[in-house]
Amino acid sequence: MSACDVIVLGAGPAGASAAIEASKAGLNVVLLDAGAAAGGQVYRAPPGSFRVTDAEAMGPDFAIGDGLRQELAASPAKCFFGRSVWHIAPGFVVRAVFEGNTEVYEAPTLIVAMGTHERVIPMPGWTLPGVMGLAAATILLKSQRILPGENTVVAGTGPLLAAVAASILKGGGKVAALVELSTRMDWVKALPSLISRPDLLKRGFGWLGELRAAGVPIYRGHALTAITGDAEVTGVEIAPVDAQWRPLAGQRRTIAADSVTIGHGLVPSTEVTRLMGAKHEYRHEQGGWVALRNEDFETTIPNIFVAGDGAGIAGAAAAALRGRITGLAVARRAGRKIDASRETTLRAQLGKAERFGHAISDLMQARPGLIETMTPETIVCRCEEVTRADLDSAIRDGARDVNQMKAWTRCGMGPCQGRMCGEAAASLLAAVQGGDRSKVGQLTARPPLRPIPYEAIVGQFDYADMELPEPQPG
Amino acid sequence: MFDTAIIGGGIMGCASALELAEAGMSVALLERRFLASSASGVNAGTLSLTDVRAALVPYALRSVELWRTLSERLGFDIHYREIGSITVAFNDREAEVLRERIAAKAALGIAVDIINAKRAREIEPALCEDVKLAAYCAEGGYANSAATGRAYRLGLIRAGVTLHEQAEVTRIERNGDGFVVSTANGVSLNARRIVLAGGSWLGGLGKMLGIDFPVHWRVSQVSVTERMKPSVSHVVSHAYGLLTLKQSDNGTILIGGGWQGKGDPERGPAEVLPQNLIGNLRLALQTIPALQGTRIVRTWLGLQAHTPDAMPLVGPIPGVENAFILGGVRTGYTCGPYVGKLFADILLGKEPELPLFHAPFNPSRFTAPSGNERLALTA
Ligand SMILES: Cc1cc2nc3c(=O)[nH]c(=O)nc-3n(C[C@H](O)C(O)[C@H](O)COP(=O)(O)OP(=O)(O)OC[C@H]3O[C@@H](n4cnc5c(N)ncnc54)[C@H](O)[C@@H]3O)c2cc1C
Ligand SMILES: Cc1cc2nc3c(=O)[nH]c(=O)nc-3n(C[C@H](O)[C@H](O)[C@H](O)COP(=O)(O)OP(=O)(O)OC[C@H]3O[C@@H](n4cnc5c(N)ncnc54)[C@H](O)[C@@H]3O)c2cc1C
Numbered sequence: 103m104s105a106c107d108v109i110v111l112g113a114g115p116a117g118a119s120a121a122i123e124a125s126k127a128g129l130n131v132v133l134l135d136a137g138a139a140a141g142g143q144v145y146r147a148p149p150g151s152f153r154v155t156d157a158e159a160m161g162p163d164f165a166i167g168d169g170l171r172q173e174l175a176a177s178p179a180k181c182f183f184g185r186s187v188w189h190i191a192p193g194f195v196v197r198a199v200f201e202g203n204t205e206v207y208e209a210p211t212l213i214v215a216m217g218t219h220e221r222v223i224p225m226p227g228w229t230l231p232g233v234m235g236l237a238a239a240t241i242l243l244k245s246q247r248i249l250p251g252e253n254t255v256v257a258g259t260g261p262l263l264a265a266v267a268a269s270i271l272k273g274g275g276k277v278a279a280l281v282e283l284s285t286r287m288d289w290v291k292a293l294p295s296l297i298s299r300p301d302l303l304k305r306g307f308g309w310l311g312e313l314r315a316a317g318v319p320i321y322r323g324h325a326l327t328a329i330t331g332d333a334e335v336t337g338v339e340i341a342p343v344d345a346q347w348r349p350l351a352g353q354r355r356t357i358a359a360d361s362v363t364i365g366h367g368l369v370p371s372t373e374v375t376r377l378m379g380a381k382h383e384y385r386h387e388q389g390g391w392v393a394l395r396n397e398d399f400e401t402t403i404p405n406i407f408v409a410g411d412g413a414g415i416a417g418a419a420a421a422a423l424r425g426r427i428t429g430l431a432v433a434r435r436a437g438r439k440i441d442a443s444r445e446t447t448l449r450a451q452l453g454k455a456e457r458f459g460h461a462i463s464d465l466m467q468a469r470p471g472l473i474e475t476m477t478p479e480t481i482v483c484r485c486e487e488v489t490r491a492d493l494d495s496a497i498r499d500g501a502r503d504v505n506q507m508k509a510w511t512r513c514g515m516g517p518c519q520g521r522m523c524g525e526a527a528a529s530l531l532a533a534v535q536g537g538d539r540s541k542v543g544q545l546t547a548r549p550p551l552r553p554i555p556y557e558a559i560v561g562q563f564d565y566a567d568m569e570l571p572e573p574q575p576g
Numbered sequence: 577m578f579d580t581a582i583i584g585g586g587i588m589g590c591a592s593a594l595e596l597a598e599a600g601m602s603v604a605l606l607e608r609r610f611l612a613s614s615a616s617g618v619n620a621g622t623l624s625l626t627d628v629r630a631a632l633v634p635y636a637l638r639s640v641e642l643w644r645t646l647s648e649r650l651g652f653d654i655h656y657r658e659i660g661s662i663t664v665a666f667n668d669r670e671a672e673v674l675r676e677r678i679a680a681k682a683a684l685g686i687a688v689d690i691i692n693a694k695r696a697r698e699i700e701p702a703l704c705e706d707v708k709l710a711a712y713c714a715e716g717g718y719a720n721s722a723a724t725g726r727a728y729r730l731g732l733i734r735a736g737v738t739l740h741e742q743a744e745v746t747r748i749e750r751n752g753d754g755f756v757v758s759t760a761n762g763v764s765l766n767a768r769r770i771v772l773a774g775g776s777w778l779g780g781l782g783k784m785l786g787i788d789f790p791v792h793w794r795v796s797q798v799s800v801t802e803r804m805k806p807s808v809s810h811v812v813s814h815a816y817g818l819l820t821l822k823q824s825d826n827g828t829i830l831i832g833g834g835w836q837g838k839g840d841p842e843r844g845p846a847e848v849l850p851q852n853l854i855g856n857l858r859l860a861l862q863t864i865p866a867l868q869g870t871r872i873v874r875t876w877l878g879l880q881a882h883t884p885d886a887m888p889l890v891g892p893i894p895g896v897e898n899a900f901i902l903g904g905v906r907t908g909y910t911c912g913p914y915v916g917k918l919f920a921d922i923l924l925g926k927e928p929e930l931p932l933f934h935a936p937f938n939p940s941r942f943t944a945p946s947g948n949e950r951l952a953l954t955a
Binding site: 574 | 610613629630652666676677680706722726730741742801802815816818826834843847848849850853854855857859861862867868869870872873875886906
């Protein structure tokens with residue numbers, strides 16, 4: 103067991119920044135992440151064997167990410183990578199698997215910065231090989247330099263679409279079409295908030311310029327209504343949508359492609375704060391359920407802090423700032439001297455970054471009509487092969503809450519624990535209750551947070567030495 | 577005015593509501609959350625005759641008969657599988673406990689045989705080689721407890737029960753010979769008779785009537801693996817009652833045995849204790865070596881009511897005319913359908929097939945006798 107002052111969970115921009123600040127202020131910090139290096143989703147490090155010869159060509163993310171990794175390495179924080187956190191006990195005792203064994207870390211303060219996961223509202227064909235989430239495509243592109251296919255449709259919501267499409271072009275791939283749910287008007291409406299970060303806005307326009315130059319067809323206000331093909335992707339079918347993103351009848355168009363990447367926004371990963379019993383509230387524009395927190399990012403469970411997109415989607419810049427502020431706040435509360443004026447400056451910067459981030463996040467969030475892309479036969483839960491018809495039938499039988507739905511249909515009971523299907527199931531339940539997602543509840547978090555090898559829990563043992571509790575009454 | 581208002585929609589409340597409504601009574605069922613969303617919906621689903629306490633064997637035996645047709649009766653598949661059970665011992669002490677307990681249960685009428693290790697491994701090849709002695713019973717098996725709420729919901733609505741879900745009872749008042757029952761979400765209804773079937777929350781419900789029932793709770797743990805190829809074909813348990821294990825049709829293996837976590841009626845089940853997770857899984861791996869190499873997908877906890885003598889709390893509530901308690905039954909999932917039926921028979925004025933309100937179960941063993949109407953005193 104290794105003891106310290108603070109354990110930071112997740113080494114994305116938020117966690118890494120928190121660890122840097124808290125450790126520099128004199129606290130003994132341990133940082134844990136399942137990945138091989140710091141950086142998280144957005145600043146994912148290239149693989150070890152990959153030598154960067156032209157940092158300029160890698161784009162601004164690479165430089166920021168590399169800067170963060172260097173700052174972290176130079177800080178006193180102790181970083182442990184390849185650690186998948188699976189259980190946390192009050193106090194706090196963190197268990198993580200590393201190379202098949204459980205390690206235990208202990209600290210009186212916890213900073214949770216586990217980022218996001220991607221929402222995908224299914225459509226027929228989405229389980230075909232060749233279909234992947236925007237997040238998975240980003241990982242392939244950023245850290246392994248692999249294209250999703252030779253001719254890819256990029257579909258869904260938000261700025262990730264243009265970013266992924268531009269990366270595909272840069273990697274030498276072809277983009278068959280960009281199919282976006284938002285309209286030009288939606289973007290125009292968000293503009294006043296987006297102007298707070300002209301640099302990022304400019305980058306977005308840059309991506310679009312590259313797509314246009316390459317002659318990529320762009321369909322706005324359109325949904326992917328089906329992915330076609332028997333054993334592999336042969337194309338997609340798209341349709342224009344109404345203001346609630348319901349596909350309009352009878353206006354289908356087909357596009358040939360061999361691969362598809364899709365995503366319908368990001369959802370904060372709250373499994374730790376749910377596991378620990380913190381209070382949450384539903385914030386549509388921030389991606390869904392988020393832990394209630396005070397201005398120091400402390401949750402309703404004393405000494406558990408949340409940072410980054412896991413505290414509500416606001417983007418990479420805001421994630422890093424939140425991380426720094428949380429790190430400073432934790433140090434301040436532990437009696438360490440911190441530069442108060444720096445905290446004030448960071449908070450002002452955060453306000454700006456959040457305005458931009460929330461506007462983007464709001465654009466990305468799935469609207470209620472999108473559930474109509476799920477036909478009755480569409481598989482919603484891939485782990486347990488639960489279809490929309492199965493879910494509809496449970497709703498007819500009286501299911502009203504996400505945990506009840508899970509019990510009744512097995513939707514979300516498999517290895518992904520609802521990370522893939524939870525949003526779709528919750529949207530269907532909400533649709534019969536006036537569209538109010540907060541009414542259908544949150545999935546209960548249960549250990550292990552990720553499926554883990556049996557041996558990593560039980561370790562080595564000899565039955566003869568085991569002390570069994572008293573027999574149950576006979 | 578309902579004939580009966582049942583408070584608590586676990587298997588005890590549901591099973592008795594079904595029987596009463598099918599016999600023609602007007603029944604209201606009030607449930608704090610959703611039907612079978614506590615113990616009755618998260619339990620390990622073991623319905624084996626070898627794993628119930630001796631005192632409950634006669635009830636479990638008859639309950640298994642009801643389980644065989646329960647899915648059909650309710651109109652939804654609760655996945656009852658009659659695969660029998662095999663209970664193992666690994667050393668002399670465990671073997672002694674097993675012999676003694678099985679002898680007591682066999683005397684109560686279950687068809688169970690003590691078998692040697694070789695025979696045990698013929699019947700269940702998945703068992704490890706260290707088995708010293710075992711007991712085998714061909715009757716009983718398991719069901720999918722997660723489906724309980726859905727099945728009873730359909731059955732109860734069809735039987736004409738008035739259901740109130742997300743309706744936590746917060747007040748019970750006298751109204752003539754009957755009661756007014758009020759909930760946090762604004763329901764208020766009249767009933768001639770009330771039944772407290774609130775599981776681990778019975779203590780709080782008793783207080784509404786001015787009675788202190790000594791109901792505590794246990795916070796039991798269950799784990800499930802990822803899908804595995806078919807390898808275990810019986811319910812497998814341990815002589816001490818510290819393991820129950822079975823493989824579902826979908827290939828996952830469910831591991832229970834009453835190891836404890838933390839939690840209470842207010843917070844619900846809250847905290848898996850790693851040392852108890854490790855203990856439970858070690859005992860399972862010792863018993864079924866094929867678990868080696870799989871992954872654990874999920875571990876959860878549920879609250880179950882616990883009484884000082886670990887015996888049920890069933891019968892008329894002393895000093896409160898027309899009020900009854902129904903709970904605290906260990907292996908209550910196994911016994912539920914039959915206990916609910918016996919309970920209904922008594923309320924319906926029929927002669928019960930087995931005693932239910934007798935001394936070992938009767939709440940009067942814990943509440944001092946009193947001539948006063950308790951509820952009237954608190955009003
Ligand atoms: C595909 C994709 C691309 C994105 N691109 C951009 C972009 O270009 N610009 C932008 O502003 N935002 C982008 N975002 C949003 C983005 O996630 C962030 O804003 C940013 O990465 C948030 O930082 P974070 O530190 O909060 O979380 P993350 O960067 O997601 O970091 C969370 C870390 O927690 C670790 N973790 C999670 N669970 C566990 C566990 N159980 N055990 C151990 N470690 C764990 C993960 O390995 C990860 O490293 C993108 C998101 C996605 C999904
Ligand atoms: C993890 C676990 C594993 C188990 N494994 C097995 C097994 O394998 N085999 C077996 O036979 N038994 C098993 N059991 C025991 C079995 O589940 C219980 O004995 C049985 O389910 C108890 O049923 P009940 O109806 O008395 O209680 P519960 O199922 O707890 O139902 C009581 C209900 O009352 C409701 N309630 C409480 N207060 C109020 C109020 N004020 N207003 C309205 N409603 C209220 C609650 O919400 C709850 O739904 C297990 C139990 C647990 C927890």
